[in-house]
Amino acid sequence: MKFISWINKLKDKLNKTRLNFVGKIYNFFKSKERIDANFWEELEEILINSDIGVFTANILINKLKHIVKIEKINQPSLLIENLKEEMFIILKESASPLNLNLDFNIILIVGVNGAGKTTSIAKLTRYLKEKDKKVLLAAADTFRAAAIDQLEIWAKRLNVDIIKHHSGADPAAVVHDAIKAAHARKADILIIDTAGRLQNKVNLMEELRKIKKVITKEAKNLNPEVLLVLDANTGQNAFQQAKIFKEIVEISGIILAKLDGTAKGGIIFGIASELKIPVKFIGIGESLEDLKEFNPQDFIEAIFE
Ligand SMILES: Nc1nc2c(ncn2[C@@H]2O[C@H](COP(=O)(O)OP(=O)(O)OP(=O)(O)O)[C@@H](O)[C@H]2O)c(=O)[nH]1
């Protein structure tokens, strides 16, 4: 019963992607009578327009062409299940859960302004608290004046400690103090909020490099989870951001925020297949419970049914 209502909620939240993306695919497959050159061309166009990206659209088309040849399929509508299966495989191959097995872990949150970093940190804190983890927050976005206050409000609401300096302080120094505090207070997980000024790539690179250096030094070679928060509404732009951040810092996973109310959910396939970065969580609303572990099976069910 619980499972059914969860899938329904996900379906509801992914409504726009379902209608605009998979809905178009369904209509197309149903309207076509033959599988010919024209069919492949039009399918490619639909996939590319759905923010899946050229690279991934071509992978899917080639796989379907192969299936048509091997299984001698001649009716377009018979191919829908194959497409669904291939899309599932793309997501499944890149899936990888958050590493929670260590005694102590650090999650570094990066992403451009307004992507949803701080909100996702609050949601992630709630998620981890439910797993009985002791969470500590570090306000290392010292660039925007209100950023520290915003994180502090969440910390109070969630009843977790926060390490902060004044606005304008060195983010790496905040991280240094936060790691020391995390050890002293026996926290299980330290989550670090960062500033997302991609406009100045050199500064950002320098800032993240310094933070990583502090982590390596203070946390004894611990390999942090580096989660990039992307706003699903930005479609192909989110893809470009992921590419740029990947050049700056080793990204271990993605939080795809704001999947509710966007028709651009197709971007998730491009990220998984072309960038090979696992989507670890999806954000499907503004409240604390609106962050879900990404489950490829549920996602495919929700957009295809
Ligand atoms: N609908 C919806 N809104 C979201 C989601 N995640 C975040 N938001 C909203 O997006 C806005 C920006 O979120 P923040 O968490 O402040 O983004 P940020 O990346 O920390 O922004 P900066 O600190 O300015 O870089 C807020 O109004 C959030 O409520 C989501 O999954 N769905």
Ligand SMILES: [Mg+2]
């Ligand atoms: Mg923020």
